[in-house]
Amino acid sequence: MSIHDKTVPASTKEEKREISLQRAFVLKNKIKNYMQQKNLILTGFDLSENFQTKKSLILKYFKASENDWQDWHWQVAHRIDNINALKALINFPQEIYDEIKRIENTFRWAISPYYLCLIDEHNPLDPIKMQSIPTILEAAHSGIKDPMAEEYTSPAPCITRRYPDRLIINVTNQCAMYCRHCQRRRNIGETDNQAATDDIKAALDYIRANPEIRDVLITGGDALLLNDNMIDWILTELDSIPHVEIKRLGTRTLVTMPQRITDDLCTILKKHTPIYLNTQFNHPHEITPSSKKAADKLVAAGVILGNQSVLLKGINDDPNIIKKLNQELLKIRIRPYYLFHAKAVEGTLHFVTSIDKGLEIMKYLRGYTSGLAIPSYIVNAPNGYGKIPLLPQYIMNKKDGKLHLRTWEDRIIEYET
């Protein structure tokens, strides 16, 4: 690394063009490696043959129709949550079923028929399988249950409050699929439980009584596992509170059960603008024609979409995969928002990467792709002290009133302060 001179001004138009061409050549070379890798990283659009084959098998197994498939209630009621059904639908080696048997009494599993269709059982490192099928690695007796001390940041029923002007209402512990890396797995329990209406009313009363709360995130579990009437009621109540400026929804259904994004739901959401919805795509294989259709419907209803990936070892801890994921998300109008560093939650330690890996990925994004495709890399502080954004080092030092800054290409420049 060196301190670079200011660009020498060119005297003629031709000289300027020549400098520009040389620079364009350098830039083109910087993306050469990604251009080669990019097409090798498939999305769910490229995998539709496998999807259709599995879908036919599942419909036959459950004696179900296309209408059933498109009905999110059917998807929830027919989640695959026992070894016999899984064996009938996916041809895994026997040891995988043995491992599930050893884990399932400790950590619940269930996979929507839709998400199951994304699995490639021939790939032992398939990112969809790793997110959905239990393994013996979950039995490791280390990690903590509640790393963000959510139980100590709940001033009213259903509420988590970690910041001055915003809070969370946890409305259900139910999800379309129980992710193996779930950071809230202690809440998943053995059965699906929706928050009691009286508890939600108490949460709304707390928000009403605290005028500094301007932003409310409804989540769980998965907020969109509530039925339409309940969602409409909560949003209506929030709209009646003058100081609530925006509502947010936390849901992974765009990834795990896009059938949930119905016309009726979109009609409800449209009434309660402004709504921001954050979802969790972790790998390009999850971006499918169905998830695009769900995103299109939400955008048409005026909902603003963001993505909160979790950095997961063996699944997406690769700069090219994260770059492709974020670029593909932008194509379906979902803005990358956060890249969460996985916490040391009990049963999920095998997914935890190093912070250095996260920083390496962030360094590879900045400058190499548009800022829109770059999420904030976040470590959640223990004890509910909130999010800490992490960045590669861009300020190198300060000398004689001048900052030495590093550019995305590792040029060191002087900047007057």
Ligand code: SF4
């Ligand atoms: S959808 Fe979210 S809350 Fe539900 S299991 Fe997955 S990560 Fe956990």
